[in-house]
Amino acid sequence: MIAVEQWTGEVALLLRSVMRASVRDFADRLGISPRTVSNWKNNSSSVCRPETAQILDTALAQCTPQEREAFRLRLAALRGEPVPSARAEAARPGPCTVVSHKFLPVYLGDRSLPLHESATPRPAGPGGLEQRVRGACHRSAQASTLHVYACGVAVVHLEEHQRVESLTELAVWRYRSYSKDPEWVGERLTRLLATGSGDGQVRGLPPVPQYVLSAYELRENAWSGTGLDTALQLLTTPSVLVNRQDPSNVVPLAPGVEDAKFRDGWTHPEAVAFGGGVSRGVAGWSGVAYHPQSDERALTMSQIVALELDVQALWALSSHILSMVEDGQDPVMPPEYGWRFLRGAYSRLTTARPTETAQHRVMREAILSTSDLPDRLRAAQDALRDSNR
Structure with a gap:
């Protein structure tokens, strides 16, 4: 850098x-x-x-x-300084410590009401969504929480610490765990919903998240300069390091792939960099990577996590509305969570605040642009508005 x-x-x-x-x-x-x-x-x-x-x-x-x-x-x-060699740093794979933050959202509708009422109130995030939180009791995560939103969405947040010898090793772990985490979340929510229903029964289909999005905090590592840039790019888009033809047995690609990525300074054409000062971050369609440094101006990982929680909740909510349209139904939501609710969330997420730092603004814009959430929120608003005419 x-x-x-x-x-x-x-x-x-x-x-x-x-x-x-x-x-x-x-x-x-x-x-x-x-x-x-x-x-x-x-x-x-x-x-x-x-x-x-x-x-x-x-x-x-x-x-x-x-x-x-x-x-x-x-x-x-x-x-007037000697021009340093661009190859002075031999960028190559190496060991690192990474904190993985996984977000697994699922729309529950009014089934979430007992979970919401029994959880602990939490201050609203950047999207201004009312939410409550409770422990999720994941078997191996260092921390696991269930965020229940008043609009009918639940988001499970898993924090897992990994020490790996290469980013390929981390990518393999990521995709192998992805095949298990949604099933675990579905089983966990089913048990909680059955407990809160009063009769031990769960109405509707079993709740299963449709996807998993990750945000990575890169901690101990030996990279700098272009090596750090490449590491963050690979954390954001690990699919270029693995073979996923058999989802049940994701394996590394041919030997030397990661070495070549570091040697060439690989970047994803659709990834968006953010950061400022000595801290660096990259946002992509499949995740976010951030390397914070001790600096009073730097963003914190907790700020990124807070934004991602609201982004994933609104993605699940808008996806539910749009799926009804695709199924030929008129989308119906409670009046308090209709198109005006989505319009308010859209405005809060896309409008800069007077107290917002330049780094925070760029981070927010990078995550929103790569998530495609603003377009989905507008489409969901239009669908709800049209169904009420």
Whole structure:
């Protein structure tokens, strides 16, 4: 990773040049006034304010590997420093410690009411959804919780700590556990629903999550620079490391695949980088990876988890509504969870807050864009609105 100790107007314009952006496009991407960019031209030695420096840190982290390499070389030349070799670091697979956060959402409808009433109230998350929480009692997870939302969705959150010798080993564990976790969640919810029903019976089909999404916190490791970038990319998209033709027996791909990914600085074209300062993160369609550092400006993993809980709950809710439409039914929801409820959640998730840091904003936007949740919420709103006409 490239560290900029002091952002000046000259260095900021250097970043604009490698991004090949116009003044207006560069300003829009950073969320600042075009006048600020123009002022950097007139006063190139001016030192950027701390909040602007954070925004520039984040913009640099979001650049492509090629743009970051160009920035690194030009910055060294600007400073009159010897250009460091891009191959000075031998990026290769290695051992690491990872905290895996799995989210397994399922729509329960009014069947969730007894679970919601018996759980402990919890402050609303970024989506403003009313929720309660109770232990999930997973057999091997370091922590497991069941989040029951008033809108009829339950999300099981499993926190599991893994020490592995390679990211391929972690990917194999991930997919093998994915074949077991939804079944366990279904059995656990079935028992809880039967206990809360009064007659020991569970109405409707057994609740089984349709998918599992993961967020990884990368802790102890020996990577830096492009090696760290590649590690986060592979954590976000582990499917490129394994053979999943037989879901019951996921195995590594041919030997040397992970070595080649590190050697080439592999990136997924649809992954979105976020972070700022010395912390780094990547969001993709199948998960999120984050490497936090001890910095008062850095995001915390708990902030990412809080956002993902609400995102997964709203995904399950909107999926239930859209599945009714696909089945030829008019979607019906309780009035308090109709299209206005979805509109409010959409606004809370997509609108920046005055107290929100630049890193938090970029993280939120990265997760929302890769999850496709905003589009699904709009589609579910339209479906509910049309059914009420």
